[in-house]
Amino acid sequence: MTSSGIARPAGGAARAVTRTLSDDPLGGTVRRTVLPSGLRVLTEAIPAMRSVSFGIWVAVGSRDETGPQAGAAHFLEHLLFKGTNKRGALEISSEIEAVGGETNAFTTKEYTCYYARVLDEDLPLAIDVMCDLVADSVLAAPDVETERGVILEEIAMHDDEPGDEVHDLFARAVYGDHPLGRLISGTEETVTPMTRRQIQSFYRRRYTAPQIVIAAAGNLDHAAVVKLVRQALRGTPLDTDPASPAPHRSATPAVRTRPAATVVEPKETEQAHVILGCPGIDRLDERRFALGVLNNVLGGGMSSRLFQEIREQRGLAYSVYSYASQYADSGLFAVYAGCAPGKVDEVLDLTRAELARVAATGITEAELARGKGMSKGSFVLGLEDTGSRMSRLAKGELLYGNLMPVDELLARVDAVTLDDVNALAADLLGRPMSLAVVGPFDESAFAAR
Known part of the structure; x- marks a missing residue:
């Protein structure tokens, strides 16, 4: 910019x-x-x-x-x-x-x-x-x-x-x-x-x-x-003396995160809600395009590994997905599932196993192509709406300090390789995982984990 x-x-x-x-x-x-x-x-x-x-x-x-x-x-x-x-x-x-x-x-x-x-x-x-x-x-x-x-x-x-x-x-x-x-x-x-x-x-x-x-x-x-x-x-408190725009929020020093922990909110609910995840990457990390592909493959849609394994094949949860949140100096990567309280252990076991499998052996060429297609398609389809276009302008200026042209963004996604995604998966999914649970449990129910 x-x-x-x-x-x-x-x-x-x-x-x-x-x-x-x-x-x-x-x-x-x-x-x-x-x-x-x-x-x-x-x-x-x-x-x-x-x-x-x-x-x-x-x-x-x-x-x-x-x-x-x-x-x-x-x-x-x-x-x-x-x-x-x-x-x-x-x-x-x-x-x-x-x-x-x-x-x-x-x-x-x-x-x-x-x-x-x-x-x-x-x-x-x-x-x-x-x-x-x-x-x-x-x-x-x-x-x-x-x-x-x-x-x-x-x-x-x-x-x-x-x-x-x-x-x-x-x-x-x-x-x-x-x-x-x-x-x-x-x-x-x-x-x-x-x-x-x-x-x-x-x-x-x-x-x-x-x-x-x-x-x-x-x-x-x-x-x-x-x-x-x-x-x-004109004449308002924003009509001020000359000044330069504030720079976008600095990525340093990086936010310190806590050691992996289990946090339980006891609540008498019909369904248990669980999130398993870890610290991720910040929004300017060059690996963010690979992260988008990895997220799509793991839990970003109905064809994703977690959705197919936990919902489609086993019927253990109605809603299961992965997501990434990115900030100036930190980020999160996590998997959410909502399921019957009696199925929490099985859902968590399957989730941990899938994350470990991808960390160890990576994804396939077919999954890479599908994950990249999802990233590009969702972005371009979003351009059909003036609200999305307006948000893109503001976020580019406010959060990134530049507005990446559409063709360049699509090219960055296309440039993601299998090695890029698998290296990120080995790093990210191999990190100690924190667990958050809301449901009819107490801390002791997950102490062994």
């Missing part, structure tokens, strides 16, 4: 810098503008579409919180929809819905996203509303108390979903007290005492122009989008 630096004319005033990043035959024309404040705007023009997806991405997530702040990023995400100096909560939602659009937001461990999808003719409205709520929310005290109740209900609802809870339990087993091991939502103990002042401080310290990427994809004109963004942000 081109440099993120800010050019300044002879008079000393900063100006926006615009570059064309790609004119991809499999995509649209991608342009990038760095505003004087350090805020970046990326667009992909797709004239054949009649809609536009518009997103504001902030390089702040739950891992940026201290222990007492746990849940602040997610709390803030809720509050920004409650009202600004120009609009109340009802106006924010009704203005977008009145034109048939949709808006939402989500918080992850490393970033937060606010987005809208509208008809192309309504993009100016979407830009004005979304920039307003991200840049100039008031965080009124009554709204803090209202949303506190909503979030506590959300936490309680999550606790009633053991299939979701087990993933958080597994992250805690691997990362312990590190922020990557915490719940994105926070807990009742951290959310209940959180004050408006604490959230306001988090908002103004973290939501700065250099930390923000705005991305849009669909039937649009880049220059018009930049102009509308600048108008919408």
Whole structure:
């Protein structure tokens, strides 16, 4: 990707810098503008579409919180929809819905996203509303108390979903007290005492122009989008002095993980939920393309080894799959299964045996071809949606520091060899495995393992 630096004319005033990043035959024309404040705007023009997806991405997530702040990023995400100096909560939602659009937001461990999808003719409205709520929310005290109740209900609802809870339990087993091991939502103990002042401080310290990427994809004109963004942000706290964009999150030092452990959450459920896995690789690791292929072969679809062995041939579980999560400085690789409590031992034995088999002998040429085809097909099919294209722009800028052209990404997958996958499998699947279990058990049930 081109440099993120800010050019300044002879008079000393900063100006926006615009570059064309790609004119991809499999995509649209991608342009990038760095505003004087350090805020970046990326667009992909797709004239054949009649809609536009518009997103504001902030390089702040739950891992940026201290222990007492746990849940602040997610709390803030809720509050920004409650009202600004120009609009109340009802106006924010009704203005977008009145034109048939949709808006939402989500918080992850490393970033937060606010987005809208509208008809192309309504993009100016979407830009004005979304920039307003991200840049100039008031965080009124009554709204803090209202949303506190909503979030506590959300936490309680999550606790009633053991299939979701087990993933958080597994992250805690691997990362312990590190922020990557915490719940994105926070807990009742951290959310209940959180004050408006604490959230306001988090908002103004973290939501700065250099930390923000705005991305849009669909039937649009880049220059018009930049102009509308600048108008919408004029006079807000994001209309700041010249600065350079923040660099993407560093991969060093690497996150320290805990020794392999077994963590059990006793719960009277009809089905046991188990995750077996280990620390993986970070998102800039060159082996990430081989990991995508390996994951597809092991548990990435109905033709995968684990699905065929555990569900199709033995009928031991309805849901079984593998997955990889990657962060700036760490990652996870894991296998999930939901099964009857009495079948847990057999499912775990089969899973361990399959992982050990692949670690020792690798995969076949036919599996390599199928795994690569799955990776390429799922990526290209995702380009049919403006939301996916918008996300790709933002993640490329925010997480990777560059936007890999579609052809190059497909070529990187094609370049993965059998030796690449088998070497990664020997390393990754040979690591000590942690186990997370939610179900009618106690720790002693797995002590021998």
